[in-house]
Amino acid sequence: MRIEGQNNKVAMRDYYEKPTLNLTPEQLKELAVRPCGRCETRLVVGNACICRRCQETLRDQAWNARMGRYVVAILFIWGMMIQMQDKDAVMDLYRLLELGVSSGVAVLVGSCAWAVFKEWWLFNGEELLKLIGKTVKKRIKGLL
Numbered sequence: 001m002r003i004e005g006q007n008n009k010v011a012m013r014d015y016y017e018k019p020t021l022n023l024t025p026e027q028l029k030e031l032a033v034r035p036c037g038r039c040e041t042r043l044v045v046g047n048a049c050i051c052r053r054c055q056e057t058l059r060d061q062a063w064n065a066r067m068g069r070y071v072v073a074i075l076f077i078w079g080m081m082i083q084m085q086d087k088d089a090v091m092d093l094y095r096l097l098e099l100g101v102s103s104g105v106a107v108l109v110g111s112c113a114w115a116v117f118k119e120w121w122l123f124n125g126e127e128l129l130k131l132i133g134k135t136v137k138k139r140i141k142g143l144l
């Protein structure tokens with residue numbers, strides 16, 4: 001092996017006595033470490049803006065908020081059902097629990113229906129809006 005020689009091979013790769021790394025500014029930027037944009041204690045690399053720990057925290061918070069909305073919806077519908085009961089009838093524990101389960105099922109079915117509608121809207125919403133727009137324009141032209 002020659003010192004600073006050309007064509008020296010180490011493990012079938014070119015061997016450089018004094019290696020120089022030529023990186024483009026984009027590559028350097030990608031390798032640079034920055035503090036996390038949220039907690040500013042951990043470091044992130046590449047295109048990431050926040051560290052993995054903060055991502056997990058945000059995910060947990062989103063999950064808790066979602067569960068909170070479900071609970072609020074169930075309690076709201078439960079209260080509505082209790083309000084709609086016959087005022088003179090005696091409400092026993094069984095009936096109260098029955099209404100609670102019914103409100104839970106109603107929220108579950110409602111959220112499923114909402115998810116299906118969102119999916120449908122994602123694929124057909126634009127077309128539907130175009131059709132409505134065309135129809136409205138026709139009606140307006142018909143009136144003039």
Ligand SMILES: [Zn+2]
Pocket residue numbers: 036037038039040041042050051052053054
């Ligand atoms: Zn962080």
